[in-house]
Each structure stands twice: as structure tokens, then as C-alpha cells.
Amino acid sequence: MSAAEETPGGEDVPWDEVTPEAARRLLVAAVEAFAERGYHATTTRDIAGRAGMSPAALYIHYKTKEELLHRISRIGHDKALEILRAAADGDGTAAERLADAVRSFVRWHAERHTTARVVQYELDALGPEHRAEIIELRRESDATVRRILEEGAAAGEFDVLDVSGTAVAVLSLCIDVSRWFNTQGRRTADEIGVLYADLVLRMVGVQK
Amino acid sequence: MSAAEETPGGEDVPWDEVTPEAARRLLVAAVEAFAERGYHATTTRDIAGRAGMSPAALYIHYKTKEELLHRISRIGHDKALEILRAAADGDGTAAERLADAVRSFVRWHAERHTTARVVQYELDALGPEHRAEIIELRRESDATVRRILEEGAAAGEFDVLDVSGTAVAVLSLCIDVSRWFNTQGRRTADEIGVLYADLVLRMVGVQK
DNA sequence: AACGAGGGTGAGCAAGCGCTTAGATCCTCG
DNA sequence: CGAGGATCTAAGCGCTTGCTCACCCTCGTT
The missing domain is CATH 1.10.10.60 (Homeodomain-like)
Structure with missing residues (x-):
């Protein structure tokens, strides 16, 4: 098996x-x-x-239609968090780990944009307890990205004025891929991942 | 009056x-x-x-509930496009106009996040003809941002590898503000606008 | 052969949906 | 003042919704 x-x-x-x-x-x-x-x-x-x-x-x-949504949302968020953590906990400089995180996170949101769309945009349809559970997972995703930024800033690799604001922007940029990505589009999921990783490195002041 | x-x-x-x-x-x-x-x-x-x-x-x-949504969506998209065009057609360098566009576009998505959320995320609920009409307006928004990037690149102000990809990313970043922005949050709409304008300038290789 | 358990179905219930209609009320203007 | 159009309401129509229930079929075990 x-x-x-x-x-x-x-x-x-x-x-x-x-x-x-x-x-x-x-x-x-x-x-x-x-x-x-x-x-x-x-x-x-x-x-x-x-x-x-x-x-x-x-x-x-x-039991209900909402339970179905919850199962989807939970599994999707777990996967998304796992992707971010794998990159954050990897080897290499902060810049390499940040690029890796963005590349794989974007790729997931593009390749699995059907799932990602439900995961990211149907949060409000969950009941209160289920929603609270999911929001906690999102906080952890946010903390994971923030951690990379803090480490890069502490190591002098990054030039960031506002760490938590930049973390929000990075995640936001990646998540929104699932809204506009289309399989018939010009770019592949990989290409967008590479482009976005470059853009994010620029945001934190890393030259190529 | x-x-x-x-x-x-x-x-x-x-x-x-x-x-x-x-x-x-x-x-x-x-x-x-x-x-x-x-x-x-x-x-x-x-x-x-x-x-x-x-x-x-x-x-x-x-006439119908859908007509209500269409009126909201149409007026909102007109306003969003107007904001972008005002910045794009303004005076100053491409960098100044890009920063202005991002600042005002983000501010609108934050201050009027209730409206923006409907405008940006309920597109699929429109009927086919209404949806097509709105998609055309979005294309014009995209073209407006792309124009600034092209001018900046031609003038040697910007360093952009992929103009249309970057244009999508810039718009995407701004639009997603309406998803997560909260009036009770730490940051004001103005602060986010300033932060995002800085991040976007970095994306196109402009140093402060 | 008989059995029990669990996955599946057809029919349908109560509630809520978008929308319509008949008629009351208001406002404007000759 | 009084006609006539615009505006609003109470009532409700026809339909769809999420979900349930009584029953059936399949299959491993005895």
C-alpha cells in the first residue's frame, strides 16, 4: 500500500x-x-x-452540508500550513526558504485552485466553532511566514520596515492566485511560482 | 446642490x-x-x-435581486477604474504614478471594504451578460496598471522582467486587501496604502 | 438457509426562497 | 379640491431547499 x-x-x-x-x-x-x-x-x-x-x-x-465544507476546509488548511512549514523549516538562507515557501505555496494555489478557492473564500459559510478552528490555522500560517521574515531581518539578509505587514502582503499575494488562476491561461503554475518568488524577494530587499 | x-x-x-x-x-x-x-x-x-x-x-x-448586484458591481468597478486612471494619467515620474495608484487603490479597498468585497468576490453570481460587461472593466483596470509599468520600464525607471505578470500581481495584492481588512485592525487604510506602495515600488526595482 | 449490519434509494416533509398581485396610501399638479 | 400616477404593504403562489424516513439490496458469518 x-x-x-x-x-x-x-x-x-x-x-x-x-x-x-x-x-x-x-x-x-x-x-x-x-x-x-x-x-x-x-x-x-x-x-x-x-x-x-x-x-x-x-x-x-x-451529518450536514456544512460538515462537508468543514472537512474540505480543514484538510486544505492543514495541507497549506504543511507546505509553508516545510519551507520554513528547510535548510538554506532565509532568502532561499522564503523563495521556497512562496514558490510551493503559489504552486499549490494554482494547481489546486479549485480546492484553494473553497478553502480560502468560503470561510464565512462555516458555523462559528468550525470557523474559529480554521482561523487558528490561518494564524499559524501567518506566524510561519513572519518567522522567516524575522530571521532574515535579524541575519541582515532582508531589509524590511514592517515585518508583520509584509507577512500579510506575502500571504495575501499568494492566496489571491486561486481567485484568478485559470488552467487555460498563458502561464503554468510553476511559472507563476517562480515569478512570485522573485517579486517577494524584491519586496524584502534581496537583489538577484 | x-x-x-x-x-x-x-x-x-x-x-x-x-x-x-x-x-x-x-x-x-x-x-x-x-x-x-x-x-x-x-x-x-x-x-x-x-x-x-x-x-x-x-x-x-x-427587477430582480441580480439586477441589484449588477448595479453595485457596475458602480464599484467604475469607481475603481476611475481611481486607477486618475493616478495613471497624473503628473510625475512613472514611479510616482505607480505609488499613487497603489496608495489610492488600496485605500479604497480598505476604507470601502464592504463594497469592495461584493464588487470583487461576487462576480460569479452575475448573469452571463452582466458578468461579461464587468470582466471588460477589469481588463481595462489591468491595462491601466500595465501601462504605468511599461512606461516606467521604457524610461529606464523600473527593472521588470515580466510586465503583465507583475501587473496582475500588483492588482491582486491590492484587491485582496478587501478580503482581510478589518476596521478594528491595527492598521488604518492610509497606513496600508503607504506600506503597499513601498512594497510595489520594490517589486519593480525602485530604491527609496 | 438464515441473519444482521451497513450502504444505498424513492418519496416526501417543513421551511424558506424569489417574486407577484390587489389594494391602500401618498404626493403632485391642474 | 380631486384626479392620477408613483410608492409601499399584506398576503401569498409556486418552487426549491436541506434533510428524513421507511424500505431494499448486498455480503460476510454462522
Whole structure:
């Protein structure tokens, strides 16, 4: 049993932590529908239909439609935070780690823009406790980026006037990729990652 | 009759192009509701209630709920484009005009983040023709920023590898302010505008 | 062969949705 | 003053929504 399955294309299969298979199919269908039309415009019938099941089948695996959104949001935020932390905890100078963080974070938001859109823009549709839980994860993402900036500033690598303001700007720039990215566009996810890493290094005063 | 009314606080009153007064009240109520809960989660009863009117009153001034959203989106995009063009067509070096554009564009997205949120994130809720109309306005915003970058690059003021990619990044950075900005936050709209103008100048290789 | 458990379905309920209609009330102007 | 259009309301229509319920089918175990 492989820990991370692979498609013929080499892309790793997400959501493989969701079992049984019917629950995963429903969740994938929900991600697509939420990304296309938004949480509130998506009906449970639409989700079930995309998964090839009857409307009632949804409620065998999920208590409510909101629970589905929460599962998606939680897994997505965990993944996003994991990406940032892997870069922040890596080897190399602060500049290298910052570039790595931006490159991989942007790539995720572009490649998986369907998921990212739901994760980043449907926060308000969650119930109060679920929303609070997710907001805490976002705070940790913010702290991770801030940490790299602080280390780079302390080491004299970066020239930053406002560390926390710059951290917000960096994250904001990356997140918004999921709003406008389009698979038919001119640029690939990789190209945007490279471009953005360069722009962010410039923001912190690093010359190439 | 003043062309632009003023509140005691000195803030200019938007939506004064919307008449009669009842139609404006409904529209302002809709902006608040759409920003808080999203277009699809907002009911026509909620909008009418906030405006202190009965549900049916909405349909005297607007044919559908979608027409309300379109009016909001159209006026907001016109205003955003006007801000960008005023800066782009101003005097001064390309660097000064770029800084001015970012400063005022960010300030608008922060100060009027309620409106901006609806304008920027509810595009998909519009019908096909209305959406196409708005997308055209966005293209013009993009072209305006790109123009400043091209002029700065041609004049040797800027060091930009990828003009259109950088233009997207600059706009994206500014727009996303409306997602996270909060009136109770640490920073004022002005402060963020100044910070972001600095970050953007760094992106295009201008030293302070 | 009989069983129990769990995933699945068709039908449908109560509530809430966008929007309409009939009629009351207000304002404007001859 | 009194006609007539504009504005607003109470009531409610037809439909869709999230979700439930009674039942069925499949399958490993005894």
C-alpha cells in the first residue's frame, strides 16, 4: 500500500485520507461544485448528482452540508500550513526558504485552485466553532511566514520596515492566485511560482 | 446642490448617483448584506428589512435581486477604474504614478471594504451578460496598471522582467486587501496604502 | 438457509426562497 | 379640491431547499 497514490500523469492524489470511497467521491464532487458556484449556491442534490448518487446518500457519510465544507476546509488548511512549514523549516538562507515557501505555496494555489478557492473564500459559510478552528490555522500560517521574515531581518539578509505587514502582503499575494488562476491561461503554475518568488524577494530587499 | 455630499465625519457619501432615496437605501442595505453573508446567502427579505421596507418594495426599484448586484458591481468597478486612471494619467515620474495608484487603490479597498468585497468576490453570481460587461472593466483596470509599468520600464525607471505578470500581481495584492481588512485592525487604510506602495515600488526595482 | 449490519434509494416533509398581485396610501399638479 | 400616477404593504403562489424516513439490496458469518 503506497502512502501517496499516483495518477498516470504523476500528480499526487489528494483526499486519499477520506474513506470510504463513496465519502471521498461526495467530497470531491462538493469541492468542484463549491468552487464553481459557491457554497450557498450549491445544492445537496447537485453534489450527490455529481458523485452519481441519490440526494439521501450524502447524509449517510456527512451529518450536514456544512460538515462537508468543514472537512474540505480543514484538510486544505492543514495541507497549506504543511507546505509553508516545510519551507520554513528547510535548510538554506532565509532568502532561499522564503523563495521556497512562496514558490510551493503559489504552486499549490494554482494547481489546486479549485480546492484553494473553497478553502480560502468560503470561510464565512462555516458555523462559528468550525470557523474559529480554521482561523487558528490561518494564524499559524501567518506566524510561519513572519518567522522567516524575522530571521532574515535579524541575519541582515532582508531589509524590511514592517515585518508583520509584509507577512500579510506575502500571504495575501499568494492566496489571491486561486481567485484568478485559470488552467487555460498563458502561464503554468510553476511559472507563476517562480515569478512570485522573485517579486517577494524584491519586496524584502534581496537583489538577484 | 453639492455634487459630492459630505457626512459630519468628512467622509464622502458614495451611491449618491442612485436615486430615488428608497432605491439607494435598498442598495446600501444590499451591499452590507452581500458583504456579510454573500449574495446567495442573502434573502430579499433581509435586504428589504435592513432598509426598513417590506419585501415587495424591492421590486418597485429593481427587477430582480441580480439586477441589484449588477448595479453595485457596475458602480464599484467604475469607481475603481476611475481611481486607477486618475493616478495613471497624473503628473510625475512613472514611479510616482505607480505609488499613487497603489496608495489610492488600496485605500479604497480598505476604507470601502464592504463594497469592495461584493464588487470583487461576487462576480460569479452575475448573469452571463452582466458578468461579461464587468470582466471588460477589469481588463481595462489591468491595462491601466500595465501601462504605468511599461512606461516606467521604457524610461529606464523600473527593472521588470515580466510586465503583465507583475501587473496582475500588483492588482491582486491590492484587491485582496478587501478580503482581510478589518476596521478594528491595527492598521488604518492610509497606513496600508503607504506600506503597499513601498512594497510595489520594490517589486519593480525602485530604491527609496 | 438464515441473519444482521451497513450502504444505498424513492418519496416526501417543513421551511424558506424569489417574486407577484390587489389594494391602500401618498404626493403632485391642474 | 380631486384626479392620477408613483410608492409601499399584506398576503401569498409556486418552487426549491436541506434533510428524513421507511424500505431494499448486498455480503460476510454462522
